[in-house]
Each structure stands twice: as structure tokens, then as C-alpha cells.
Amino acid sequence: MSKRIGILTGGGDCPGLNGVIRAATLHARTTYGWEVVGIRNGFEGLYEEEYIDLTPSNVASLLPRGGTMLGSSNRANPFAYPVKLPDGRVEIHDVSARCLDNLHKLDLTGLIVVGGDGTMSFGQKFIERGMTRVVGVPKTIDNDLEATDYTVGFQTAVEVVVDAIERLHTTAESHERIMIIEVMGRYAGWIALTSGLAGGAHVVLIPEIEYDPERVIAAFHHRHGRGVSYSIVVVAEGARPKGGGYSVVTPGDPTKQEKLGGAGQRLAEYIEANTEYEVRSTVLGHIQRGGSPCAFDRELATRFGVKAVELIADGKFGHVAAMENGHLVGKPIDKAVKKLKLVDPKGELARTARGIGIELGG
């Protein structure tokens, strides 16, 4: 009898998820002759037993497509799941036991969990409860997982942001304005700093460096003093001015995350209140996490998908596919869960930014 593996995608979607699904399916089918079961909407589909048979034919054209053909779901926490009662009320239940049962019924040789820290932590809990044949593929737009140099979707987000910054440049220059662009990054400033560097920004504000608004304004004055009459500011959504004004958020616990928002808008108001500069603020929002992946992410997704199947074939359960120092490796799943990878305010990337005159605000 032929073997069978499963795959699910959890958490927010991002470009490259379909590439992971495609590569894992092709590799499992082509190289090992395994069946591949796609589980719909993250752990929700495991609870509801919504499956789809994955074949070379139905994954054939997935590589350039954004999103995930399996769907994802923000409700898909198997340990706190919104169960709809017959009377229409919704109660939060721990449905992990039934999920485990369903996993046993599927009789999987291995389960590939593609997701960020939340989804990974659910996978880790399943392992602890006895369903040990889990491997992972780390995924987050924010690139803030300690386990890996790059996560799938990050580079596409950077390309999208840089494209937007480039469009703002010409307007800023033609109209002598300060243009603020707010980008994703609640706890980590990777998108902001990388796209600020690549986009030719003049000020970049990230969560890792509490910024002094006066330093930001001084940077504008300094540029104007040299005869340049416009500036581009990239602000991560989690960037905070010194002394706060933003409430605390709890990393890794999505139920405790409040909507941040407004980091760019608040800075715009501060600048307009304290200077004579004309300011415009843009929030890029969800276009950063949707759409077709760039070639870098298509390649990375393919390599991660193949690696995940290799981890199963090698019996390295409890590991995630990761890029470490440029090389593809397997790393313990809890390493991907426990620690955020933050921008080092004194590291090479921050020094490079400061080296070319980018103001980091602190």
C-alpha cells in the first residue's frame, strides 16, 4: 500500500505558499510515490475533515499564484476553536483531541505544517501530545523567525514596497513634500529597513529602535539645508516614538494582538504640527502580502517544499526546513517558535543604513 503525507497552511497568507504546496506534492509523488492530502483552511480542515487530493496535475500551475490553494483561516486554533452550537451560539472549545483522531484516521507518514509562529506552536503541541510525525515550513512576511535567514514571502513584500517607494519618489520630488509610507512589521523592522535601503529612503523607523521625533525633523532640516527639498520616510507599523504612546502587544499570541495602525499617520501629524513641511502619508496594507511571488520566493518556496518532504523521508520529525547562513537545513521546530529574530540596532544592516545617511531615529 502506498504511503501518504499531509500538508496544511496556517495563519496569514503570503506569496510563495502555493510554491511550497506544489514542490512538496511533486517531490512526494515523483520521487517517493506517496499520496499527498491537502488539508483545507489550516487546522480548521483537520477538525472538519475537509481534504483535497493533491496531484502533479492540480498543482501544475500553482508556482506564480499568490495566496494558498488550500485556504487559511484565522479561526484555526485547534486549542481554542469557535464551535457553532445547534442553537446558533458559538463557543470556544479545545478540539485538539478530535484533530488528533482525524490525523490518526488519515494514517499519515508525515504532516507538513506551513505557517508562522502561531501555526508552528500548534504543530509543536500536537507533537507533545503524541502526533510526532510533524515537520514545518516557516512562513511570515515579516522575516522575523530566529530559525531561518529568509522566510517565504518576505522578499516579495520588499519588492512590492520598493516599487511603491519608487512611485512616491517622483511625486515627493516634483512637489517638494515629505512622503511617509507605513509598511508591515509589528515587532521586527526587516521589511522597513530592507525596503528603505533598497528604495532610497531618507528616514527609516523600526520597532527595534524607539525613535526621537526631533531627530527625524532634524534630518529633514539637514537635507533642506543642502538644498534638497523632499524626503521619503518608511515607518514599520510597530515603530514607536521614545516615551511610548503605543500600548503593549504580546508577541506570538495572536488573540492578544490589537490593531496597531496609525504609526505613519501619527508621525505625519507630528511633523505637520511642528514644521512647515507638506506631508503625505500612505499605508500599503495588504498589497504587501498578496499576489504573485517574486522569483526569489518561488525558488525559496520550491526548495523549502522539497526539504520538508526530505525531512519526512529522513525521519527528522519535529524539524522545520530553514535557510541557515545560506544553506538549507532542518532545525528543531521549537527554535522556530520560541524566539523572534529582530533587527540588531548595531548590526551590519543598520550600520549600512546609517553609513549612507539614513536616519534611524535613535
Added chain:
Amino acid sequence: MSKRIGILTGGGDCPGLNGVIRAATLHARTTYGWEVVGIRNGFEGLYEEEYIDLTPSNVASLLPRGGTMLGSSNRANPFAYPVKLPDGRVEIHDVSARCLDNLHKLDLTGLIVVGGDGTMSFGQKFIERGMTRVVGVPKTIDNDLEATDYTVGFQTAVEVVVDAIERLHTTAESHERIMIIEVMGRYAGWIALTSGLAGGAHVVLIPEIEYDPERVIAAFHHRHGRGVSYSIVVVAEGARPKGGGYSVVTPGDPTKQEKLGGAGQRLAEYIEANTEYEVRSTVLGHIQRGGSPCAFDRELATRFGVKAVELIADGKFGHVAAMENGHLVGKPIDKAVKKLKLVDPKGELARTARGIGIELGG
């Protein structure tokens, strides 16, 4: 002695302005041997006498660049100009007489005014005061000038919006959400309707059709009833629900325009308050009007730039270059000023949208 023409760009920048400048310069220089004087920052540069000599060499690489190399200025109303007094105070003066003087000093064979309705109306007033050798190139992202089928910059805005919509599609689908995207269009829905058609939107709301929020929600229910669990909504910034809620704005008088904003956000709040759908709202903002023009606008800008010079050569002053029924023509400048071109709620474009099931809200 060689002849000389002038060129200035006014109002908000948009992709293609540089293409107009380049083509007019090349044509005037190459074909007629005329000098070309670039006037900086719209009519501000005429008042301040800030000029730049335009040559084939300094316009050579302009075609792919967004913005305007001449700069633009929102203060550049020569009939209500903010003059800085020696004591630091700023007073609003009519400086048109000095502008006229400076024009006479330049001794121009013709002046090309590139701009929207505001800038065009200043050009028209100069004509009425005796500086008759003015021709125009219509320019507005919004494509809402009666004089011409297409304005420079419009198609690029549509391409940018469609690209963004495509990125939202995959997230909407993966997460079963309603995604709202607010686009430019204060009085006219050309950007919203065209990019809604080209982007595969399900609901498009435009200023020309006051929308019934209940019809919008009914469209979502209808889709969901057919098993489709996400929708894309394109909202023009000037779209209004029936019964209003938006204050009145005065077309053509930029000093009287208040910041609209919030059309998308308010609809999002309404839907979330009245349904169980998950909604996300994005405001594209200035990335619609910046950056490199698409090929269509590069071609159009080139043809308009050449046509403007032809109008001067033919002595057809007081005319603008325009595209009428697909053909390049000259039309009286006041036609470009007096009347907005609005989407006909019963015209072919709106019927096409309804024909494929797009809900227009009214």
C-alpha cells in the same frame, strides 16, 4: 534670430509629464530649430523667473521617469499667490501682471501649459489679458476632462490599481474576506470603474452613482449564496452613499476642496456593523500618481507633446492637444476647462460592468 517657446507643468504631478516635455523639446528643436525654455514649478517659476534651458541632451532620458523635471507647485496660482513680505508675513497677491511682464520679456513664440483644469483656467485668463500665444496639454490622473478621450497619466493609474487589486484577490480568497480598495476620483469614477472592470472587482462605487449600502451587502449575500466566500470592492474617493453624509465640494476650485478621504473606511465600518463578514480596507493614495508611466502613457505623452508644438507652429493658440474619438486634434482651451467628463451611469462602460455582474450600488 532663433525663435523660442516656453513650457510649464502645473497642478498635481502624474506619470507622463516628462514625456510631454521631452517630445515638445525634441520636436521644437529638431523640426523647427526653436529654443525651448522650461519654466520651473508651474506659474511660480514664471513669477520668480526660474527658467531652465531644455535641450535634446537634458531631456534624453526623461521618457520612463515619473513626475516632472520642471517641478510643480500647489501654490502656483498667479491670481492668488502667497507673497512672502520682508517682515516674514505671507500675503495673497494677484501677481499676474508681473507674470505677464515676464512672459513678454521671454519673447515667446508660444507657451505650452501642461496641467489640469486649474492650470488650464490660469492659461485661459492669461489669454484674456492679452498673452494670447498659449496652447495646452490636458493632464489629470482622473481622466475627467470633457476635451479629450484620454489624459496623460490615467492609464498608468489604472495599471497600478489593477496590479494592487490582483494582489488583494489572493488574500481575499485565501482568507474569505471582503477587501475594499479606495482609489482616486473625486468627481469622476473613471479610475474606479476602469480598474474595477480590468481587475475583476465585484462591487464598484463611483461618484456619479450614489450607492445604496444595502445593495452592496445584498451583492455579498448573493455571491455567498453561490458558494463564493470573498469579494473585491473598488471605491472612488468621491463615492457617496445615498442620502449623503459627505459634505459638498466645489469642482475646479482647488482652494475650496476639502480632504475627502475615508470613503473606503466608512464603507468598511458599515459592512462590519451590519454583517458578519471580515473586511479589510486599503487606501492606495499617492502611488497611483507617481512613478514610471506605462507604455500607453509614454506614447500619449509623446503625441501630445508633438501636437502642442504643432499647434504653435500652426498659430492655433488658445487650443489644447486632445484625443477625440481616437484621433489627435486641437480643441479650444476653454472646452478643457469648463466641463467635467463624468461616467455615464447608463453608458457602455457602466452597462458592461453590470453585464458581467458587477454591482454599482445604484
Added chain:
Amino acid sequence: MSKRIGILTGGGDCPGLNGVIRAATLHARTTYGWEVVGIRNGFEGLYEEEYIDLTPSNVASLLPRGGTMLGSSNRANPFAYPVKLPDGRVEIHDVSARCLDNLHKLDLTGLIVVGGDGTMSFGQKFIERGMTRVVGVPKTIDNDLEATDYTVGFQTAVEVVVDAIERLHTTAESHERIMIIEVMGRYAGWIALTSGLAGGAHVVLIPEIEYDPERVIAAFHHRHGRGVSYSIVVVAEGARPKGGGYSVVTPGDPTKQEKLGGAGQRLAEYIEANTEYEVRSTVLGHIQRGGSPCAFDRELATRFGVKAVELIADGKFGHVAAMENGHLVGKPIDKAVKKLKLVDPKGELARTARGIGIELGG
């Protein structure tokens, strides 16, 4: 009983075909409640009775996709069809009678034929033989149909070519080279001239103007004399030097078309043999006709698809959807077949090119 229409795509694929299929399906289903039968691989699927049921669900995500979900086929001439005999030999038969039989079996209210001049002429012949309920959507990368201002796919080809030209500019400039780019256009120079204008080319050679190679070289010398040391040349595949050297091809009869090719390469060899300039030649080939359509073509495809259904609903058989002077109209199908639309060597587009100093070679 519900009515039923059919749709097929013939000839070379191009961006936007899927948009026509989608819009026609949505409009027929949503507005009229008609069934829609997709016929596979052009007239081949009509002979082989290969059909697919088209529904809002299976056309939902077609708009951004290149190619045609129905397939196309170069063998699909129903009047000269390669029939495979039982002994393996292939004979050319007239299978139009069987195609007509199959059409009658389908009992269609109308048949939408999407194609270029070849496919349209087949449609016209079916009409002449009694299957009168045919309407058409003109399609050709080359934009060379007299019936319509724009054909679906043309603008995307131009955007792709302009993107490529822009990439060549920087190399040409950095290395002081002459870069030649050969683009599609066997009989008509619309792609070459439009993308040459929009891409900032210095020489554009089109089939409508036999070029004098010495004029081309003189243009390089003229630029170099002014201190500019590189040039970009766009050559349509059908461009011919004066006095010929290219064999004759027969428009409209695909069986008589020989591979042209080499227009760019031959010019490169001529320049290298007669000057000291360093020359590089690139043939863009099929990337001009594949891939995702630009927003302009997505809109046009949608409008054409809706219009085709309207032509059926209005009983205007024997007509094609067309854009005439900027307006969507229906025109007799034989107008789309009989006459090529060529670039007028003295028309506005050519004059614009010459006006900014582009050498057209003749």
C-alpha cells in the same frame, strides 16, 4: 428550455483571450441565463466534438491569465484539416460539413468566434454555408485589422516590448553600442512604431516603409556627431530594405506564410560590415504574445466579450465587436477579414515619430 451559445478561440494565442471568454460567459449567464459551451482548440474541437461547460465558477479567475483556457490550434482549418487515417497517414480534408453538422447538434443561439483574419475567414465561410448565427471578436497581437482601433493583446505586446527596450537602453548607453530589437509585425508596423515611440527608440523600421540602410547609418553618424554614442533600433520582423532581399509572403493565407525571421540580424550584419559601431541584436519572439494582459487589454477583452453577447442578443449576426473612433460598435465580419490596417507612412503616428527625430528609414 434555456438557450445556449458557443465560443471558440482560434489562431495564435494572445493576452486577453481568457478575458473575452470570461466576460462573454458571465454576461450570457448572468444577464440572459444562457448556457455557454466552450469549444476546445478552435475549429478542431468543433470537428472532434470536444466541449467544456463554461460557468461563472470556472471562468472566475481567468482575467489575469494569458493564453486561452479553451486552447487554440494551428491545424484548425476546417476547410483543409489534417485527418489521421487508420493506417497512420495524414490527409488534408475539407471537414466543414461535419463541423456544420456538429454546430447544428449543439443547437446554438449564437457562436462567438475569437480570432484573427484566418479564423474570422473560416467563420465567414460558415455563414455563407448557412450557419449564420456567428459573431466575432477580433484578435491579433499586430493590431492590423481594418475593423477596429484596437485588437485584444496588442497593448500588452507593446508594454512587453517597451519594458525590454528600457532594459536595453542602459546597456547600450553603458557600452556605447547600437542595440537592435526585432519585434512582431509581419505586414504592419504597429508594434514596432508604437513601442519605438513609447520606448525612446532612435530608429524604427516597419514593413510599410522600405528602408534605406544608408539612411539608418546616417542617423547613427548624426547622433554620434552630437556626442551621443549609442542608439536603439526597433525592427519589425517584416521590415525590408529597399530593393528587397526578402521573399514575398501572402497576407491572410497562413499556409503560404514562410518563416521570416532575421530582419534584425541582417541589419546588424549590414551595420557591422559598413561601420565601426559595435552592434547587438535581440529577437523578442514569443514573450510578446504570452503572459498576463495589461489592464488596458483586460478592460478591452471584457468590453469585447460583453459586446459579442450583445450582438447575439440583438440578432446582429455576421458582425464583430470592434472599437471605432473610441466607441464600441458592431461591424460586418467581412470588414475584419478583407483588409489589413497598415501604418500610414504620412499619418499622425509616423509624423510624430519623425517630429522627435526618429529615423524611419525612408
Added chain:
Amino acid sequence: MSKRIGILTGGGDCPGLNGVIRAATLHARTTYGWEVVGIRNGFEGLYEEEYIDLTPSNVASLLPRGGTMLGSSNRANPFAYPVKLPDGRVEIHDVSARCLDNLHKLDLTGLIVVGGDGTMSFGQKFIERGMTRVVGVPKTIDNDLEATDYTVGFQTAVEVVVDAIERLHTTAESHERIMIIEVMGRYAGWIALTSGLAGGAHVVLIPEIEYDPERVIAAFHHRHGRGVSYSIVVVAEGARPKGGGYSVVTPGDPTKQEKLGGAGQRLAEYIEANTEYEVRSTVLGHIQRGGSPCAFDRELATRFGVKAVELIADGKFGHVAAMENGHLVGKPIDKAVKKLKLVDPKGELARTARGIGIELGG
């Protein structure tokens, strides 16, 4: 007296060179207060003493621009330089002594040489002759330098190729064809293999693996046996069939390199001669190395430019900026010269390709 550094770019241009120039200039000026001298056209400008003063102002908008503002030159070998004699003849001279003199006259604190193996080897020779204050930034589209994980320009080439492959997919599928795309890569298959992975190719042929044409054809048969009727083939220009047919080329010695070309065309002819498949072949050519860099290369170029200045500030002459295992380091210049980095036929990337069913031909 303020210090001064120099910078030159040599060899073929590629996206990102301007980013290196910009970052080095900004860092040297902003952080150290050094003057920056740009040397035109590689070592040619050193011989001819063609310099340009680089300032924050004239490098401000360089980041998105392809090519190199300093120019490059294929004739710029200072050890075999084509000197034009008064009588018009051209003789090849060793002009390195005069270049060294000119370097001494410039009195540079350090010279940044941006280039590939050829340019780097000239830099190394200058060091050996006493001008020791040289540092380097490795640059090659092909990513085949042992010294560094990534070279500037490579990722942009991959993005361009993947974009082209995506356009070919839809045509191949619509017409049931085999599409061959020939890409850069004379000795190393990095562009072909990476873009084949990211572009969803079915066959990838690289210089490191002599291919068996019969295996390639067998791969087509295998796909067709499974009902898939089209295939995408990526061929590096240096790919060779088993048993040869291609003449020998000498890595690192540009004077001995013959035009390869034809790798794709020859494979196309072989397939057409030996099967019934319809085949189309495209050569991407120079569009792979021109145009605006992707965000990845803009970031990398910026980091390399800053690092090069750091190498000078730290007195680490004779080193190049390099990315090693994901970290920015300095490495001895001769490491960048002596050894090509080739694709390991049994390494992770090749195994990933084979793992998802890509035929590598051997």
C-alpha cells in the same frame, strides 16, 4: 586636506552597478568626508584621465537605474590596450605604467574596482605592481565567482528570465508546444537552474552537466504519456550535449572567448528532427543584463558599496566585499579571480530540481 577615493566599473554592465557607486559615494562623503572620483569607462578612463566628481547630489537618483553612470568598456584592458596611432592605425599596447602614474597623480586613499573576473584580475595586477590600495566589488550576472554567495545583478537577471518563462508558459500550453528559452551562463548554470526552478521549467540544461538529448526527448514523452502536451526548456548558452559539438572556450580570458550562441536553436533543431513536437526557441539576450535592478540587488549593491568603503577605512586593501554564508565579509581579491563557482551536479539545488521532476539531461 581632505582625503580622496576613486571608483571605476569594468566589464559588462549589469543592474546594481549604480547602486554600488551611489552607496560608496554617500558613505565616503557622509561618514568620512572623503572626496570621491569616478573614473569613466573602466581602466580606459584611468588611461585617458577621464574623471567625474561624485557627490550626494549627482548620485541621488541612481539606485533604480540600470547600467553604470561611469560607463564601462570592453577595450579597457590596461595590459593590452588598443592605442590609436597618429596615422589612424590601432596598436595593442601595455599602458599599465601610465595608468599607475595617473593613479599616483590622483593620490587616492583607496580605489574601488567594481567588476567581474577580468576587471578583478587587472586590479590584482596593479596591486602586484605596487598600487596596493585597491579593493573590489564582485559583479557578474552569472553569479559564478567563488568568493561570494551572490553577485550584484544576478537576482535581477533571474527575475527577468522568470518573467519571460511565465509569458512562454501560456503560449506553450495554449498551442501544445515545446518552448525553449536560452539564457546567459557560459560556464555556470546558476541563471538557468535558478530561473528554471522559479519559473516552473520542465527541462533545464546547464554547462556543468553534459546533456543526453535522448533523455530530454524521453522527458517530453514521459510528460505526454501523462496527458500533458507542452514543455518549457531552459538552456544556458554554455550547455553542451554529450560528446560535444561545441568548441572549447577559455574561462577568464575574454580575448579567447568565442561567441557561443545557438545552444537553444541547436536543441530545437534536434528535437524537430527527431520527434513530431512543435518547437519554438527564444534567445533572451541582453535584456537579462540591463534595466532597473530588483529590490534584492538594490539592497545588495548598497551593502557592497558601503562595505568597499569600510575595507578602505580599515586598511584591508587587496580585498573584495563578499557575501559568505549570508554574512558580509571581506575576502582576498585573488579568491575572486582564480576560481569559478559552478553548480554542483549533486548539490542541493540540482537535487531539488530533480526532486520535483525537472530533467537535467544527465
